[in-house]
Amino acid sequence: MSEEEEPGWEVDPDDDWGLAVIATVGRQLRLRREARGMRVADFGKAAGYGEDMVYKIESGKRIPRPEYLDKADRILDAGGLLAAMKEDVEKVRYPKKVRALAEREAKAVEVQLYDPLNIHGLLQTSEYARALLLMRRPAYSNAEVERYLSARMARKSIFERDPAPEVSFVLEEWSLRRPLGGKEVLRRQLEHLLTAGELRSVELQVMPMDREEHAGSAGGIEVLKFADGSAVGRSPAVVNGRPVDEPRHLRILELRYGIIRAQALTPRESRSFIEHLLGAT
Template identity: 90%
Template sequence: MSEEEEPGWEVEPDDEWGVAVIATVGRQLRLRREALGMRAAEFARAVGYSEDMVYKIESGKRIPRPEYLDKADKVLDAGGLLSAMKEDVEKVRYPKKVRALAEREAKAVEIKLYDPLNIHGLLQTPEYARALLLMRRPAYSSEEVERFLSARMARKSIFERDPAPEISFVLEEWTLRRPLGGREVLRRQLEHLAMAGQLRGVELQVMPMDCEEHAGLAGGIEVLKFADGSAVGRSPAVVNGRPVEEPRHLRILELRYGSIRAQALTPRESTTFIEHLLGAT
């Protein structure tokens, strides 16, 4: 698909910050184009997009791609001002809820994660993540799949932070065995897990299916701790999954997570277990 054929993403209507950012970017693009006396059709040919897409971006109805802003900056001789908008525009490309989660993760110094249904999003390969998104019912549109996939992969930059946060994952054995997306997708996912477990500050533990006790039956758990001593947690078993900061709620989450870790295989045992699954896949 050529760039001029590829549609831009729409801003979520309830994303007030995103709507304001894209409206401002679009207005700046239009004002600079008009200041040079350049018609929309001429500008569209110069940047390699359709005239209709130019109007949609300038009216704030579509999120411009990063390459669009770079080309516009050059064509309109903006001296880097339009290209500089890419950082905020890139954030708007991600769904509002995902963006808020990524912002919290970017500030955390310690993260504890347990997902009973799937391999956690921070550990997913693009192929595995895409397979999960395509399985969703009612189905996501192609645009939504790409948007959620891009957002999920962008969150993985947390592993590149310096200093990196301490991150603990507990994975269910069945999620490592079920070939969602196909055997080859699962194999690449297991290979990725084996490498992720070697990262500094990352601990992976597997909850085996033959474990006779399990403190995580009430649902997933997320706990993020910050440098100032504050924390935020979330679990469907506590206040219907809404983020909580109250000490009594956080204590419940920490207690459950600690029990889950104690019942799961140790990090070393888990690494061996994943390598064993790799050999059998």
């Protein structure tokens, strides 16, 4: 599908850095095209895009796709200067809040995660993640679904770091049983959980539905710790879900997370539990 058929990504209107980057990229594309004496119509025809899309990208209203920059670099004989902008453009294509989260995760040495509603984003397969995004109401556009999906999958690079951070997940049993996206999607998701659980830096624990006490009833928890001893956390139950780094707030989050882990199945028990669910799916 061409970019004319599928509109380019839009920058978050409150993302000042992203708006500035795309405005700069668009201006460089326009200046290079004009320096070559090429009209918009001629460039669009050579690149395979409509004039309207070229105008939107050059005016900073659309985020160009990587292949657009590659084509522009070749057509305008830019010697790699335009293609080199793909790294910054790649960051801008992700929503501001997702980009900020990914940047924190990339620096963390220890991560503690509990999601009471769904399998956590860092553990989701692309099929499971897409199913969740398509269920959102009011509905995302197709372009928004692809944008959020790309951002979610890109965050998985946290597992590829060397050394990798220590990551702990607590999963709710019901999130492992609901066939969101269909039984085959769930089956592949459960298989992926077993694979992820084999990583030396990852611990998965399941919170069974039959527990009579649950310290996570107030909502999800996320705590990221860094090499310098600092930390940041968030939870809907603490300052309305805004990131916090004050010791008194972090103490509450770590206390709750520690109790949740104690109430959940052990990693070994959790693996057996997931294997049992997979066999029954």
